[in-house]
Amino acid sequence: MIKYLKDLECINLERLLLLRGKELSLTDEECHILLLIDTFVTLHKKMITPSLLLKYSSLTPHEMDHILDSLLKKKWIFNKNGAICLNHFEEKLLENKEAPVEEKMNMIDVFEEQFGRPLxxxxxxxxxxxxxxxxxxxxxxxxxxxxxxxxxxxxxxIEGILINWAQNGVKERYIDEKPQERKVKESHYHWWEDE
Structure with a gap:
């Protein structure tokens, strides 16, 4: 289905990469290299090598090695007989993996719930x-x-409580700590030796 939509030009993966690069934890240079590789794949270039990429980039060989190594570690590319290949490029761009969002309670909702009425x-x-x-x-x-x-x-x-805490230097009223364990001194008295 993805290939079908791409072939019909309903999906522009290049634009998607540019728009989602930051979200996918890619640097600008990594996006640039992925775009180059994707362009060569589209042009049916069989042997995509670091030297070929260097011809179309202003990066130094050291920078190119660093970026390719990073893309390998992030599993965006893989090496196949000395050629650089994209690793599930389209699926990674199209996947909608949202990080689990911590449900933060809206303060107004909490007030309204406690007051039992809208504010x-x-x-x-x-x-x-x-x-x-x-x-x-x-x-x-x-x-x-x-x-x-x-x-x-x-x-x-409530405002009075806040002012009182501010005047008395109380930063947090309820500090969630484990209660300190009661330490009892160890006795080294050996009662069985007294006999």
Whole structure:
């Protein structure tokens, strides 16, 4: 199917490489070399060698070796009887492998969930001002947690907590640490030797 779409020129792999290069962890030089190799493959050039690539590039032989070595390690190319070949080039460009995104909770959603109602525009602006004045989202959410524990769900109370923590130098209220193990001194008394 991919070959069919490419043959119909529905997919332009060269443009796709240029647009997705950064996302695929490719440097500009690596993209350039891959484009050269793909061009030679399209022109049915059977023996693509580093010296051939050097003729069409401004890179030094040392830089070319470094880039080809990097592309080999990233499995974009492979060596077949001294010739450079692309390794599943089209599939790699077309695959949609998104990194697992950590679900970060939206702070406004957390407030609305805890308050049990949508926030008013003024409340929304107040929270925005806290962030702009230097409070981290984590700190604001911890202040909200403190307000929920105290069963006082007002932004004024939460702001009071933040101000109190800032004045007293408290950076984080709830430090997630393992409780320190209680150390008991070892006794070297051998009770069985007293007899």
């Amino acid at each position: 008013t525009p003024m409340e929304f602006d107040s929270i925005k001002e806290w962030v702009q004045s230097g409070y981290s989202e984590e700190m604001i959410l911890k202040a909200l947690k403190e307000a929920v524990k105290s069963q006082v769900l007002t932004l004024r109370y």
